[in-house]
Amino acid sequence: MGLALLALIWLITFVSTYFFVAKTWWFPVGASASAAWIDHQFAVTFILMGIVFVAAQGALGLFVWQYRDRGATQPVHYSHGNAKLEIIWTVLTAVLFIGLNLMGSRVWATERFDPPEVGAVPVEATGLQFAWYFRYPGPDGKYGRTKAELEDASAGGESAVGLDPSDAASKDDIVSGTMYIPVNREVDLALRAQDVIHSLFIPSMRFKQDAVPGLIIHMHFKPIQTGDYEIACAELCGLGHYKMHGMLKVVSQEEFDKWLASKEAEKQ
Amino acid sequence: MASTEIIHAHAAPQGFIRKYIFSLDHKVIGLQYYFLALIAVFVGMGLSLLMRIHLIWPNANLPIFGAIKPETYLMFLTMHGTIMVFFVLTTAPQGGFGNYFLPIQIGAPDMAFPTLNMLSFWTTFVAFVVLVAAFFVGAPLHGWTGYAPLSAVPSAGPGEGLGADLWITSIAIFCAASLMGALNFITTVLDMRAKGMTMMRMPLTCWAWFITAILGLLAFGVLLAAGILLLMDRNLGTSFFVPGGLNFTGQTSFPTGGFSSSTDLIKHNGGSPLLWQHLFWFFGHPEVYIAILPGMGVASQLLSTFSRKPIFGYRAMVYAMLGIGILGFVVWGHHMFMSGMSPYTAFAFSIMTMAIGVPSAIKTFNWLGTLYQGRVRFHTPMLFAIGFVSLFVSGGLSGPFLAQPVLDIPLHDTYFVVGHFHLIMGVAAIFGIFAATYYWFPKMFGRMMSEGLGRWHFFLTLLGTYAIFMPMHYLGLAGQTRRYSEFTQVAYQTKLIPLQTFITYAAIVTISAQFIFLFNLFWSMAKGKKATDNPWEATTLEWTTATPPPHDNFGGRTPVVSHGPYEYSVPGAARDFVMQNDPATTPAH
Numbered sequence: 101m102g103l104a105l106l107a108l109i110w111l112i113t114f115v116s117t118y119f120f121v122a123k124t125w126w127f128p129v130g131a132s133a134s135a136a137w138i139d140h141q142f143a144v145t146f147i148l149m150g151i152v153f154v155a156a157q158g159a160l161g162l163f164v165w166q167y168r169d170r171g172a173t174q175p176v177h178y179s180h181g182n183a184k185l186e187i188i189w190t191v192l193t194a195v196l197f198i199g200l201n202l203m204g205s206r207v208w209a210t211e212r213f214d215p216p217e218v219g220a221v222p223v224e225a226t227g228l229q230f231a232w233y234f235r236y237p238g239p240d241g242k243y244g245r246t247k248a249e250l251e252d253a254s255a256g257g258e259s260a261v262g263l264d265p266s267d268a269a270s271k272d273d274i275v276s277g278t279m280y281i282p283v284n285r286e287v288d289l290a291l292r293a294q295d296v297i298h299s300l301f302i303p304s305m306r307f308k309q310d311a312v313p314g315l316i317i318h319m320h321f322k323p324i325q326t327g328d329y330e331i332a333c334a335e336l337c338g339l340g341h342y343k344m345h346g347m348l349k350v351v352s353q354e355e356f357d358k359w360l361a362s363k364e365a366e367k368q
Numbered sequence: 369m370a371s372t373e374i375i376h377a378h379a380a381p382q383g384f385i386r387k388y389i390f391s392l393d394h395k396v397i398g399l400q401y402y403f404l405a406l407i408a409v410f411v412g413m414g415l416s417l418l419m420r421i422h423l424i425w426p427n428a429n430l431p432i433f434g435a436i437k438p439e440t441y442l443m444f445l446t447m448h449g450t451i452m453v454f455f456v457l458t459t460a461p462q463g464g465f466g467n468y469f470l471p472i473q474i475g476a477p478d479m480a481f482p483t484l485n486m487l488s489f490w491t492t493f494v495a496f497v498v499l500v501a502a503f504f505v506g507a508p509l510h511g512w513t514g515y516a517p518l519s520a521v522p523s524a525g526p527g528e529g530l531g532a533d534l535w536i537t538s539i540a541i542f543c544a545a546s547l548m549g550a551l552n553f554i555t556t557v558l559d560m561r562a563k564g565m566t567m568m569r570m571p572l573t574c575w576a577w578f579i580t581a582i583l584g585l586l587a588f589g590v591l592l593a594a595g596i597l598l599l600m601d602r603n604l605g606t607s608f609f610v611p612g613g614l615n616f617t618g619q620t621s622f623p624t625g626g627f628s629s630s631t632d633l634i635k636h637n638g639g640s641p642l643l644w645q646h647l648f649w650f651f652g653h654p655e656v657y658i659a660i661l662p663g664m665g666v667a668s669q670l671l672s673t674f675s676r677k678p679i680f681g682y683r684a685m686v687y688a689m690l691g692i693g694i695l696g697f698v699v700w701g702h703h704m705f706m707s708g709m710s711p712y713t714a715f716a717f718s719i720m721t722m723a724i725g726v727p728s729a730i731k732t733f734n735w736l737g738t739l740y741q742g743r744v745r746f747h748t749p750m751l752f753a754i755g756f757v758s759l760f761v762s763g764g765l766s767g768p769f770l771a772q773p774v775l776d777i778p779l780h781d782t783y784f785v786v787g788h789f790h791l792i793m794g795v796a797a798i799f800g801i802f803a804a805t806y807y808w809f810p811k812m813f814g815r816m817m818s819e820g821l822g823r824w825h826f827f828l829t830l831l832g833t834y835a836i837f838m839p840m841h842y843l844g845l846a847g848q849t850r851r852y853s854e855f856t857q858v859a860y861q862t863k864l865i866p867l868q869t870f871i872t873y874a875a876i877v878t879i880s881a882q883f884i885f886l887f888n889l890f891w892s893m894a895k896g897k898k899a900t901d902n903p904w905e906a907t908t909l910e911w912t913t914a915t916p917p918p919h920d921n922f923g924g925r926t927p928v929v930s931h932g933p934y935e936y937s938v939p940g941a942a943r944d945f946v947m948q949n950d951p952a953t954t955p956a957h
Contacts (some may be wrong), residue, residue, distance in 0.1 A: 101746040101823075108830065109758055116762070116838045125842035125867065127778060128860065142775055149765045156732060156761045163739040164754055167675070168746070176937035176944070177741035181681030185737075186730065193729040197722035197768060204774040205715060211774075212711035229525075229616065248613040248634045262615070291708075295616045296518040297641055299706060299781060303847035303860070308777050312641050312708045313517055314611025332858050334706075334781040334849050336511050338518060338525040339439035342852035 227298030244270020398468030449512025475562025576665025663800020675742030748822030763792025784844020832878030
């Protein structure tokens with residue numbers, strides 16, 4: 101029985117660790133400025149936790165086999181513990197866990213505390229049951245007024261986000277179901293939700309943020325590679341949660357300008 | 369303490385109803401809680417099976433259920449979580465085993481307030497009935513966390529009308545029941561201990577039940593308040609969690625509840641969806657420890673008993689549980705890193721969360737230290753205790769990933785989280801319940817459970833649960849979002865379906881294996897080998913009394929305690945264990 105337990109625990113440990121190390125299923129390739137940082141912090145955490153995992157499971161399997169009951173003659177070490185060992189163990193874990201935490205905090209700080217870079221592209225993302233819409237303020241750089249009373253999801257586009265045409269600033273606002281942004285420029289993102297909480301999740305950008313009704317949440321990130329990236333909703337928002345997805349297209353500055361101009365032209 | 373026997377020695381009841389239905393006997397009430405949890409766990413497990421099948425074959429036509437719609441999937445998901453967290457993980461370890469064995473282990477004739485004890489069980493039962501009723505009117509789809517405004521506005525989706533009202537009412541009733549139970553447990557531990565049973569001589573199971581009760585007292589009150597506020601938002605037109613300007617333009621066909629029209633809803637003002645999350649998780653995180661602490665107590669008790677060695681670092685174990693209990697109240701914000709909460713507070717919650725890893729690590733270290741140089745006996749309860757430690761390590765070590773806000777960005781609300789909390793608060797806690805069942809079954813029913821079936825159950829369940837929940841971590845890394853009813857709509861997620869299929873097969877095998885347990889349980893009640901009073905050669909007080917214990921637990925005598933709870937292999941002692949109530953000739957601890 102001891103040997104069977106040892107084999108099972110070690111097997112589980114080996115197989116579990118193998119698929120992490122082999123990266124059979126892994127993060128998508130990072131395409132934003134902070135992705136490398138986040139992935140690095142993950143790797144450091146993984147190595148440290150991996151060592152603890154293998155050591156603890158290894159010892160568990162080993163001990164139950166090594167100290168299995170082999171009859172009354174087998175000596176048992178009568179002990180109530182060892183205070184010195186307890187203190188060493190406690191301090192080591194505290195240093196390890198708190199240290200890890202402090203290491204990762206820099207990325208969080210630059211992403212969330214600092215304002216976006218000067219010249220960042222303003223985009224507003226709105227979540228509603230069950231779609232994402234992206235708004236660009238147009239040449240005037242100002243988002244027009246929106247009103248809850250004017251929202252109409254079935255009409256799509258500007259009507260879906262409730263854009264008020266009577267406001268002068270809304271005349272040049274562009275609303276799109278696909279998110280276009282230029283590469284290597286920061287995005288100054290404002291997140292809104294109209295009905296329930298949604299969460300804008302772009303795995304390749306290592307980006308996730310809830311969109312909360314009643315709040316406008318500002319975030320920023322910088323794509324560093326052109327391409328098409330999928331957007332998913334990460335917060336349960338109702339029966340259509342699973343199909344609330346969108347597309348992020350990271351393009352060159354010229355393509356972005358051209359796309360924006362064509363949308364403005366369409367509107368006139 | 370001396371006067372308590374007089375107050376609490378109520379006479380043994382005679383009639384069937386007073387003896388088995390409205391019983392005041394903590395042992396009967398403990399069994400009532402246990403069997404309620406047993407029914408609940410099979411309902412909850414059945415729901416998980418339906419969910420796993422739907423995820424892989426979304427268009428399958430099932431017998432009875434037909435084709436499962438996306439909203440039906442979400443209703444199953446909500447009910448699975450609610451049933452498992454409240455009516456299994458909170459009910460069985462604390463209400464079930466705590467009720468049955470806490471008084472006996474501290475040498476008391478009953479709980480401090482027998483009538484309150486009965487009332488708390490029957491209130492729990494009513495809560496369960498109300499929750500099950502939600503099935504018949506269309507259960508809510510907002511998940512067990514019930515985030516507002518999805519849970520606050522009836523027009524947010526199917527099931528958010530009467531079903532959601534029943535759901536939150538059930539939880540509120542459950543909270544009231546748990547508060548009664550918590551008061552009873554705390555008073556019993558403080559006032560009813562036998563002579564010589566000092567706090568530091570209590571078995572670690574009793575410490576765990578005691579600390580769990582304190583957590584329950586502080587946490588369930590908050591959830592109760594939140595639940596009442598939510599009910600008011602839903603039905604009386606208040607705005608605690610409903611912000612202004614909500615418009616459900618895509619969903620006009622559902623009832624509006626307390627909101628007379630959609631314009632009325634738009635004009636609401638002042639509510640905050642984040643307030644619900646703060647209140648919910650202020651309860652929700654301590655709840656994790658309410659589920660797992662009794663399992664820690666049982667694992668400690670069993671590892672010591674079956675290693676024939678005193679527990680390594682008894683005091684450190686007590687302090688670690690207290691540390692977990694206290695820190696457990698200041699970490700709730702780690703559920704909200706992505707919620708829009710101030711990013712500055714994330715630092716504080718993150719540091720606290722990492723700090724809670726320290727007492728958890730102490731516990732693991734001490735369990736390994738207990739096994740080291742012991743003489744390990746592999747009875748079924750011990751197998752599950754060893755499995756508990758393995759699962760606790762595996763589920764615990766994914767914690768420090770999620771506790772870092774920066775890593776929570778890619779991992780939050782993915783299957784990584786699902787794998788993490790199922791391993792630790794789901795499966796590890798369930799292993800604690802299994803270990804306790806196999807361990808105390810002889811005392812409760814006077815017979816032994818089958819060891820052969822027990823082993824099969826253990827090996828299949830350990831391997832099976834790892835096969836289900838470990839791959840979920842890989843899915844999470846690859847960005848598989850949770851609470852999706854199918855994976856067909858987002859291109860990168862369709863690539864993960866093969867691994868999801870594997871998980872479904874693993875779930876089918878693991879769930880089937882639970883019928884071995886069910887058979888063993890009922891077969892052994894009738895046909896198991898007769899148990900002696902102390903079949904495991906254990907030291908705590910429940911093993912000093914008859915099997916099953918008499919109505920007043922000790923047959924008119926009052927135990928006097930002269931030893932610590934885990935005196936195994938004491939040098940110079942006649943046997944390899946010293947009972948807690950043995951006369952103090954051997955070294956007292």
